[in-house]
Amino acid sequence: MDNAATTKITENVLKAMLPYLRENYGNASAIYSLGQKSRAAIENSRIKIAENLKVKPSEIYFTSSGSESDNWVIKETLNPREKNHIISSKIEHPAILNSLKSVERFGNETSLISVDEEGFVNLDELSEKIKDNTKLISIMFANNEIGTIEPISEISKIAREKNILFHTDAVQAMGNVKFNLKDIDVDMLSISGHKLGAPKGIGILYIKEGVEISPFINGGEQERGMRASTENIASIVGIAKAIEDAYANMDENINYTSDLRDYTIEKLLNIDGIIFNGPIDNRLPGNINITLKDTKPQTMVQYLDMYDICVSSGSACAAGSINPSHVLRAIGRSEEDSLSTLRLSINHNNTKEECDYVVEKISEGMKKFKNR
Template identity: 55%
Template structure:
């Protein structure tokens, strides 16, 4: 039996999500842009899913745009704002611990003449708000900060950052990929301008995501072609994916508190047991941390060797973001919180969801103890 402790990378499709998707894969497969009935049925279910998602996230249906996932949504938000407001300014603010979907987009814009300020974070991964305020310039057009970090689980003060952005009349984008399903998302209360989400992080299908664009926010389309998504995002709609995403978000929101109550004791037990081992340190905060996230650095043990050992025991884990698997560079997130190269390279991320159990925590802890002793020898 496989024990999957890498749920931050992706999650298993819920049975009820698959059941809701199947009719739109098998029977109602019509193109939503077609005039005949099976096409119009697809169009109708897209709009009903959009309305349902908007209600769950407390925003308007006209503010929900379907994309291929979090990476596209991040790219679109940042490049779209940069293009729209390039005559107003070419300065953007982000942090040093963003997902590479944001950081590489920023690097692309820098190659096109934009200036980007990368904010520091403290030892637990929290943004320096004073540095943020001091970094704002007259030509600053966008602030982009992730809601929850995918490696160390830090939950950033998004409402406070939003207030700062609004006071200075600057658009604010949030990468909410890891937050959805773990933190209550109330878009009206958060008062952000753009937020990115991905389906496969909340037990939905891969290849589908959302960019929330607050009404009145100007943004250039990233993908051109047809008139889908009200002319903002061309391409034949992923009808089954959209249906699955709507159901997955519904399940995630309805079970949010139950999931949190289940995960916190599991996470805390895992942290307690692992940090009792000599030479293991926890990365990230204890409080204001995603309920299923544990990230540790292990002295004297190479993470790649440890991951191979765990895989042989049918345990799934990671050393950081799935998008950087195979990289020999130390984690940019762990470097940003002050770890040296060795500790940043020798890290392990364990991430849980509602399917995991105390028995699995005990099994993984015992196997990890044996693995660390063996590899240190």
């Protein structure tokens, strides 16, 4: 029940990867045939991804993670000879928020726009915050904690009208929201493999042709000189297969998961002391975020773990933090409520019977641990 934290590698992905872990293990920079098999695997994967996203293969760059892709955008689109301004939101992933703090040290300015009680960004405030030196707008596609799907096309339109670069972190959206880059019209977009059945340690950054951005890792000529490092061939093949399968089964998986989410939310809200967070509509199909009144979420997480149920008390990247969720604080939840939250994130592999079991154990836990 914590698929927003990570997912298991699917059988199709594993099968596609295996030859590049053993037999076809060559370095893609080598000119002999073993190396060229790896080179072909990379470029074929790039083509597959580009076809699904409806972009050019040359606009797809492989990274190690969604966080790396986010860092690349924030740190390398800025002109080092100028003082730039970046606009983002108060509910972004730490990969964005901490990257913004990093560039502020060099004299750049950042603005974080507010969100409403359901987590949707304030578009009027976005327009008002734009300055003459605004270089970049970075707003996440879908929130990792409360599941809000942001109006990306509307944000893109604002950026286009002002000739400002627009980036979106689509780590949670990929595989859960039906889109292509031709329709949403962004300049840069981040993806992470392990959120959709590919392995950990592989990500993608889409960079639209014509966007000026500096290399992120200097060294060899891998990724057309933009991101040096010997390529992770097997994982590149894996993320390409995961995206291919996600698009092939998108409608079926979204419909199934959304129905299961709504069924589970309805049952959870019958439990005394549970408050629902985030929007009903325009929400990730598998996201369920609830506040447990007068109950410590860490205690509930440990209790559920005794029954082989995995849930989180916030985002995976904030695990172990004793601070209230910045996302829940941004939507107006009190500090106490923000510290008392569970996130369940289901997908098409979960069943109704599993959800019934989880609701039953949460209900038991609420009675057992209330005010403790």
